[in-house]
Amino acid sequence: MMEKRTRFNLDRRDFLRSSGHLIVGFKLLPALAFGGSDDCADEYKVSAVGDRRDVDSWIRLDSDGKLTVLTGKMELGQGIKTALMQMAAEELDMDMENIRIIVADTGQTQDERYTAGSGSIEGSGAAIRNAAAEARRYLLKLASEKLGAPVESLSVASGIVKSSGTGKTIAYKELIHGKRFQVQVSGSAPLKDPSKYRLIGKPQPRDDIAMMAAASTFYIQDLKLPDMVHARILRPPVYKAKLQSLPEQEISSLPGVLKVVTNGSFVAVIASQEFDSIKAVREMKGKAKWQTIPVAPLQKDLYIDIMKNASSGEIVEDSAALVKKLSEASLTHEAVYQKPYQMHGSIGPSCAIALWKDSFLTVWTHSQGVYPLRKTISDLLRIPEDKIRAIGVPGAGCYGHNGADDVAADAALLALEMPGKPVRVQWMREDEHKWEPFGSAMVLRIKGGIDTEGAVTAWNTEIWSDTHSTRPGGKAGHLIAGRDVAKPFPFETGGFSGGSYRNSVPLYAIDAKKVTLYNYKGPLRTSALRSLGAYANIFALESFMDELAVKAKKDPVEFRLAHLKDDRAKAVINMLVEKAGWRKSVMKNTGEGFAFAQYKNSAAYFAVKAEVKIDPVSKTYRLVKLTGVIDTGQTINSDGVKNQTSGGMIQSASWTMLEQVSYDQDGVTSESWENYPILRFEDVPDTEVFVIDRPEEKPLGAGEAAQGPTSAAIANAIFHATGSRLRQIPLTADKINWDKIKG
Numbered sequence: 001m002m003e004k005r006t007r008f009n010l011d012r013r014d015f016l017r018s019s020g021h022l023i024v025g026f027k028l029l030p031a032l033a034f035g036g037s038d039d040c041a042d043e044y045k046v047s048a049v050g051d052r053r054d055v056d057s058w059i060r061l062d063s064d065g066k067l068t069v070l071t072g073k074m075e076l077g078q079g080i081k082t083a084l085m086q087m088a089a090e091e092l093d094m095d096m097e098n099i100r101i102i103v104a105d106t107g108q109t110q111d112e113r114y115t116a117g118s119g120s121i122e123g124s125g126a127a128i129r130n131a132a133a134e135a136r137r138y139l140l141k142l143a144s145e146k147l148g149a150p151v152e153s154l155s156v157a158s159g160i161v162k163s164s165g166t167g168k169t170i171a172y173k174e175l176i177h178g179k180r181f182q183v184q185v186s187g188s189a190p191l192k193d194p195s196k197y198r199l200i201g202k203p204q205p206r207d208d209i210a211m212m213a214a215a216s217t218f219y220i221q222d223l224k225l226p227d228m229v230h231a232r233i234l235r236p237p238v239y240k241a242k243l244q245s246l247p248e249q250e251i252s253s254l255p256g257v258l259k260v261v262t263n264g265s266f267v268a269v270i271a272s273q274e275f276d277s278i279k280a281v282r283e284m285k286g287k288a289k290w291q292t293i294p295v296a297p298l299q300k301d302l303y304i305d306i307m308k309n310a311s312s313g314e315i316v317e318d319s320a321a322l323v324k325k326l327s328e329a330s331l332t333h334e335a336v337y338q339k340p341y342q343m344h345g346s347i348g349p350s351c352a353i354a355l356w357k358d359s360f361l362t363v364w365t366h367s368q369g370v371y372p373l374r375k376t377i378s379d380l381l382r383i384p385e386d387k388i389r390a391i392g393v394p395g396a397g398c399y400g401h402n403g404a405d406d407v408a409a410d411a412a413l414l415a416l417e418m419p420g421k422p423v424r425v426q427w428m429r430e431d432e433h434k435w436e437p438f439g440s441a442m443v444l445r446i447k448g449g450i451d452t453e454g455a456v457t458a459w460n461t462e463i464w465s466d467t468h469s470t471r472p473g474g475k476a477g478h479l480i481a482g483r484d485v486a487k488p489f490p491f492e493t494g495g496f497s498g499g500s501y502r503n504s505v506p507l508y509a510i511d512a513k514k515v516t517l518y519n520y521k522g523p524l525r526t527s528a529l530r531s532l533g534a535y536a537n538i539f540a541l542e543s544f545m546d547e548l549a550v551k552a553k554k555d556p557v558e559f560r561l562a563h564l565k566d567d568r569a570k571a572v573i574n575m576l577v578e579k580a581g582w583r584k585s586v587m588k589n590t591g592e593g594f595a596f597a598q599y600k601n602s603a604a605y606f607a608v609k610a611e612v613k614i615d616p617v618s619k620t621y622r623l624v625k626l627t628g629v630i631d632t633g634q635t636i637n638s639d640g641v642k643n644q645t646s647g648g649m650i651q652s653a654s655w656t657m658l659e660q661v662s663y664d665q666d667g668v669t670s671e672s673w674e675n676y677p678i679l680r681f682e683d684v685p686d687t688e689v690f691v692i693d694r695p696e697e698k699p700l701g702a703g704e705a706a707q708g709p710t711s712a713a714i715a716n717a718i719f720h721a722t723g724s725r726l727r728q729i730p731l732t733a734d735k736i737n738w739d740k741i742k743g
Helices: 002-007 012-019 080-092 120-147 172-176 207-213 248-252 274-287 299-309 322-328 370-381 404-415 429-435 480-484 534-551 556-561 567-580 638-657 707-722
Strands: 059-061 067-071 099-103 154-157 160-163 169-171 229-234 242-245 257-263 266-271 289-291 314-317 331-339 351-357 360-365 388-392 423-426 442-450 456-465 512-519 590-598 605-615 620-631 686-692
Touching: 059 120, 059 172, 067 080, 067 120, 080 099, 080 120, 080 207, 120 154, 120 160, 120 169, 120 172, 160 172, 169 172, 229 274, 229 404, 248 257, 248 274, 257 274, 257 404, 266 274, 266 404, 299 442, 299 456, 322 442, 322 456, 322 512, 331 534, 351 404, 360 370, 360 404, 370 388, 370 404, 370 480, 404 423, 404 480, 442 534, 456 534, 534 556, 534 590, 534 638, 534 707, 556 567, 556 590, 567 590, 567 605, 567 620, 567 686, 590 707, 605 707, 620 638, 620 707, 638 686, 638 707
Parallel strands: 067 099, 229 423, 360 388, 456 512, 620 686
Antiparallel strands: 059 067, 154 160, 160 169, 229 266, 242 289, 257 266, 314 512, 331 442, 351 360, 351 423, 442 456, 590 605, 605 620
16 A cells, blocks of 8 residues: 555656556556456556656557557547557557557546547647657667668568568567667657558447447446445526525435535535435425525527627638628628527536545546646645546546536545545436536627629628637636635636637638627536537528528539639538439428538538428428538548547537527526437438548548538528528527418
């Protein structure tokens, strides 16, 4: 015990030298083992993080010839574990069965901030690829010395180095014997020629999907540790409510209750069994008294309030010629688009486990930023960061900032109340739906002008939005618990961008463009939801392009192609038309819609066709099929890209057709699936995705490319089928003008 405690105090390089690359605590990773033996708690404190320049900070080769890849990024279901292992295996010419990976652990991986913005392959992947290339160069140098053969004569297959001159071979593991790579990543080691790729660009099965399908122990919600106790949080009924009274003694006497915790308005119960904690918190909910403040503005007044009470404008893109170009246009058009608050709707409510033992805190979390979370918990608890370890474990669903960080803070606070025992905090569905940070409501007004030839010559976008990023970054006020404790931490609740104008500037060739952002501080808590502001911005932009095409009497696809100069953009559109067809033989009561965008105007290119079928009798419509074409540059795992894109289209369809957070003066009323419906399995459309692989190009972020274009394609398909232009999300059937449609 004492030896392991003192080992934590070694500096990083000393630990790497002493550890022999034993990945201590590796059994805690869910993909390998959960259950937990009684001795696993003794290993929580070991740190193995090296200098970012060390090869060993990204990859390690043990004495059995197994390669461990380390990434600070989190696996969210997007498949980066498999893709990053592919990249390392490719550069080192190793087999996938000999590769394993550690993700997002402040005790073992680098600080790579957040897993966000579709940047894991571009960022962490590039680092791992360069480290693997450096390792290969180093290993070939060692092999050259051992085999007495020039490096140029050596080849590698399955981790075995062979000399073409002598035929002699030697395995990687015989060259390094589990010792550390005595080399740093220079960035100059040659990368493998794409023409020789064996793994990259090919489909690679994902072990995590197999585990999910088999209902194996995989998620943080499944994790069990020895002597674990269970907690539930009693949240206030509404934002900013203050606890007035609570019969603590009465709750403490309930069966199984170990402790009732009240810290200001932070209230929790800890019990030996999970159901005992649930029963106790239900009892508390009925007996607690709160001082509340009504939520304002009310939902019916929200969009008016957004435009009325936002801050002065922030110029995102400007053109001095805009006014002149609009005045010269042969035709001008203006439209307003609206998006409501929307939630992540994680299938598994947020969960975390924390252990306070020997003055050291360990937190198991599905946070998308374990290092920023550690820093924020340090601020909340006034515990030094080097006395906290945050270990990433996948959660059951989330792209964006849901309740993962908040529940981790809950668990950390309660762990201090129960030293030596892992405290598991599981949010209920009501907690997740009412208290997670939502995607901001937005209003967008676009005005454009076209000339006599049907070319767009002027474009003016105005955006009204609350912030799209309040992720924990070091200040405890970012956490719900930080605002509820007896001495609350200050926090700027909103009114700043954080991604509001992402994808608001048209990629199209237009003479004069202007984009203005008005920051709004709204009534509900907001933060990052998949693609941030890009979802609403592309919905508006691509809907408006469709409207301009109609005004110009042009085909919507040809209209866009005429305004694009980027050959890769044109290529995804042309392939979509080739693969999916375009309005050649549209049947009665059906519609086809199209949309395109390059995510962030710098990441993946994506074009999508939506097909809808309407029923004028029942006054309903159904999304029948979505077909997409994506260019992510160099494709790592082709199946992974298709899965990500298909999932993104389906999620966007759910947002676009159904989802809207409802609230009144007493708080959020969308507290269950009944009053926050999402797309059901029977309503999921057919999806088909085609990938343009460009192995000679750098990889581009793919995870958030589909959200915006899909929303606009659905709206455009509805217009094609019904003549109704729907500009307010969700695009529910009651917003269609059915009176002008013949059955």
